[in-house]
Amino acid sequence: MSQSRYVPPHRGNTSFARPRGRGNGGFGGRWFPDQVSPSFRNDNFDISEKFDELEVIGEGENSGVINFDAYESVPVEVSGNNVPPPVNNSFGETELEEGLKRNIERCKYVKPTPIQRHAIPIASAGRDLMACAQTGSGKTAAFCFPIISGILSLKARSSSGLYSLPRGDGGGVAYPTALILAPTRELSSQIHDEAKKFAFQTGLKVVVCYGGAPAGHQLRNLERGVDILVATPGRLVDFIERERVSLSKIQYLALDEADRMLDMGFERQIRKIVQQMNMPPPGSRQTLLFSATFPTDIQKLAADFLTDYIFLSVGRVGSSTELIQQKVELVEDTDKRNYLMNLLHSQRGPGVNGKKPLTLVFVETKRGADNLHFWLSRNGFAATAIHGDKVQMERERALRSFKSGDTPVLVATDVASRGLDIPHVAHVINFDLPRDIDDYVHRIGRTGRAGKSGLATAFFSHQNIPIAKALVALLQEAKQEVPTWLRDYAQSSSQSDHSHRSHRYGGGKYGGRDFRNFTEPKADNNSYFGTNGNGYHAMEPYNTVTSHGIPSSFTGSSDNFSNAAFGGSYHYAGANTESYGGDHKVEGGALGYASVVPSGWD
């Protein structure tokens, strides 16, 4: 892809009315030559070679060593009214507060990543934002920086008597100014750590609340006051209902993995938190939604939480980064274990810096994770497992032991698929492919982060035919080799069209653009898009700037989603409860719709 300069759309018009926002031995298992599956033996794919090409970096070395060139050629699309221009090449150009800038330097962040270049000025200008960028490209800082900076400037005004900024009422109720929501305990803990680093010595208090850990300690932290609260939805609702947290002073709301947070399972809780618990409405708070994937139907739901927002996509939404080398192997279910064993054995060698490359193995169910973990251990592999049925201490222990390299193989459900930033993950293996292509994108995104290369191998069995078409589209887009047999499956699946993904993604295309620009005009568009005061009219396309060519064939999703997705009732196109095997739960929702909670999620 050729590089091209981004031309800001409205250089002359960047002022906004709202004042507030300016602002080891693990692979030494037994070798079973007789168990090598014939297809593996005959395959040209020699994984040990691939590993020689991979960079394995030291703990914490992600910071400051981003290979920015890897991100320069990605397309950037931004749409909305009066879009603030991006900064060029340094954090110095941003309007971020000095205390934060010092911390950015301390963290060795030399220059902003593309998502940061665009998102920071937008969010600093007080604008609502729906932002998408590839996995591992620095989204956490992109929403943390403007929030931290914004609160710091609020505090400056507060100390000069211009503004009152409470943290707590002294009577045990905490009043955070910013709320960052994330879907899993581990991710919220990670965001908390990051935010604390960036808020170092600024006087800001960052507190985290998540389920599975004793509430007492978290409550004591809250009692001491909080500026930025990072939370998982369940624990937060609990604390609000116990009147230990009030959202009435929220000025900033950020949803990380926003599409997941608004998808089935979480949407009800998020609506409760955002719309039914005294949080200031859109327009009186700033809302930032971030993810690597943003299906069109979820974009539409998300519009309820935003006002006059800017849509920003860096890299095609839902696409995987070209930094990850993707392989898809045809492996029947009965062969998967042998295949895996061969892959793990072939990852021989000491690795870089004496560290073993870490391998993350995704499976579909919690029971499957336990079984595979047990089998690997019995066969001499230093492995551990993480899933939603494990108690928090076990989850933390598993992650620690994986990160340290003591158990360089981690078997996981989707609970580990989103957001986790673990240095050294060199290989992601989809032992079971997910049903949803977005989950695949997030899973493989645990490698190839911050400009580093990575490897992802998927075991494709006949059960995965429904995802074939979307997988082919994704591989093509990421300039990866597409096996002929996979193309054939994709072809046959589109003929029989039994893929529910095709409903959601318009036949394998991704919801990669601001849905406001390509929704079919309808007579009742204004009311159709809800009562959120967006002032949005779908007939008039938003100002859209694309930094360089998005292929003309790429015209967004041809959604077949149900109109009902906008109201209280939500229908997941094509999904029914039978289609979810394993240990997915179906819950009757208070709003009268069924919610499917996939295994392993909090």
Ligand SMILES: Nc1ncnc2c1ncn2[C@@H]1O[C@H](COP(=O)(O)OP(=O)(O)OP(=O)(O)O)[C@@H](O)[C@H]1O
């Ligand atoms: N400007 C920067 N300079 C150097 N390192 C950076 C910069 N921005 C982010 N990083 C590092 O890049 C890594 C990936 O960032 P982050 O976890 O925010 O990615 P992400 O886009 O949120 O990924 P995901 O979609 O998986 O959640 C982190 O280790 C982070 O410290």
